Amino acid sequence: MSNTLVLIGTDAAGAARSSAAGLIAAAAGLGTPVAVAVVTPGTGDALAAQLGALGAAQVYLAETDAAGSLLVGPQLEALAAASAALSPTAILVENSVEGRDVAGRLAVRLGAALFVDAVDVAVVGGATTTTHSVFGGAYTVQSTTPGSLAIVTIRTGAIDARADAATAAITRLPVSVSEATSATIDAITVSTEVSSRPELRGAKTIVSGGRGVGSKENFHIVEELADALGAAVGASRAAVDAGYVPQSFQVGQTGSTVAPQLYIAVGISGAIQHRAGMQTSKTIVAIDKDPEAPIFEIADFGIVGDLFTVVPRVIAALDARAK
Numbered sequence: 001m002s003n004t005l006v007l008i009g010t011d012a013a014g015a016a017r018s019s020a021a022g023l024i025a026a027a028a029g030l031g032t033p034v035a036v037a038v039v040t041p042g043t044g045d046a047l048a049a050q051l052g053a054l055g056a057a058q059v060y061l062a063e064t065d066a067a068g069s070l071l072v073g074p075q076l077e078a079l080a081a082a083s084a085a086l087s088p089t090a091i092l093v094e095n096s097v098e099g100r101d102v103a104g105r106l107a108v109r110l111g112a113a114l115f116v117d118a119v120d121v122a123v124v125g126g127a128t129t130t131t132h133s134v135f136g137g138a139y140t141v142q143s144t145t146p147g148s149l150a151i152v153t154i155r156t157g158a159i160d161a162r163a164d165a166a167t168a169a170i171t172r173l174p175v176s177v178s179e180a181t182s183a184t185i186d187a188i189t190v191s192t193e194v195s196s197r198p199e200l201r202g203a204k205t206i207v208s209g210g211r212g213v214g215s216k217e218n219f220h221i222v223e224e225l226a227d228a229l230g231a232a233v234g235a236s237r238a239a240v241d242a243g244y245v246p247q248s249f250q251v252g253q254t255g256s257t258v259a260p261q262l263y264i265a266v267g268i269s270g271a272i273q274h275r276a277g278m279q280t281s282k283t284i285v286a287i288d289k290d291p292e293a294p295i296f297e298i299a300d301f302g303i304v305g306d307l308f309t310v311v312p313r314v315i316a317a318l319d320a321r322a323k
Helices: 020-028 045-053 073-086 097-110 217-229 237-241 307-322
Strands: 003-007 032-039 058-063 090-094 113-118 120-124 127-134 139-144 150-154 169-174 205-209 232-235 262-266 283-288 301-304
Touching (some): 003 073, 020 032, 020 045, 020 090, 058 073, 097 113, 097 150, 205 217, 217 232, 217 262, 217 307, 232 237, 283 307
Parallel strands (some): 032 058, 090 150, 113 150, 205 232, 283 301
Antiparallel strands (some): 120 127, 127 139
16 A cells, blocks of 8 residues: 655644544545654653644654754654655645645755645545636646656645544654754744633634724624634624734735635625635535625525524523533
């Protein structure tokens, strides 16, 4: 069975990011999933155990003192070394800023085909085939690369499947990284802001508010619904531009691209820029007083009504159900 490499990103505590489960599951559908992670020498056993539980058959721990001090370079060298050792047919990477950077550089180095922001990946006719949602979600297209190594960045949250747990074989792989080809991290500033809500990118449930919320003060109604559902909070560009919430909340073509299990749009008309960032959500619920709002064209469930009447009733129903 052919090998498929998966680059695993880690958080500040050294644990795998939430995207790891979907990436490993996608790799398992293509061949033998091999996780590649960058760690400092002598560390990584807990991470390897976590990746095995997510379905990785093998874990390559690329050990370097540059882990955490250089950007992109360590991950690039780790994948290049693992690729030379295992001759994979595909390499999967999270579709993040860092992931796209690593994927692009690696594709040039290996002379491989590069596919960006895929929402699915499979083997069709013996070739790696990717599925993409393009032009603001107006079209779904497939791309393939017969007989060539495929490097694919996967949209976070797009893969629902989960691989069976495995006992991963661990390989420790020393790598050398040149500072000349990597940006150096001089200092790390840790934000003291603490939130009980899940991170927007990768959240299973998202409640987003738009211009229809009316003001920064009124945006609490969106947050209350999100809290009742244990959801992340998002916003349209119009809400961000109006100053209701920070730009980090923005979902859309110039914000975060998300694919949660449930996406609730509150007071969002559904401009193409916003739809491009959330149209691949598994279930979309729209609440808007305008029955002609474009958001209803893609919604699985739509409620036409005043959000200040509808949302409190939804919250009350959720609270009653929780008791």
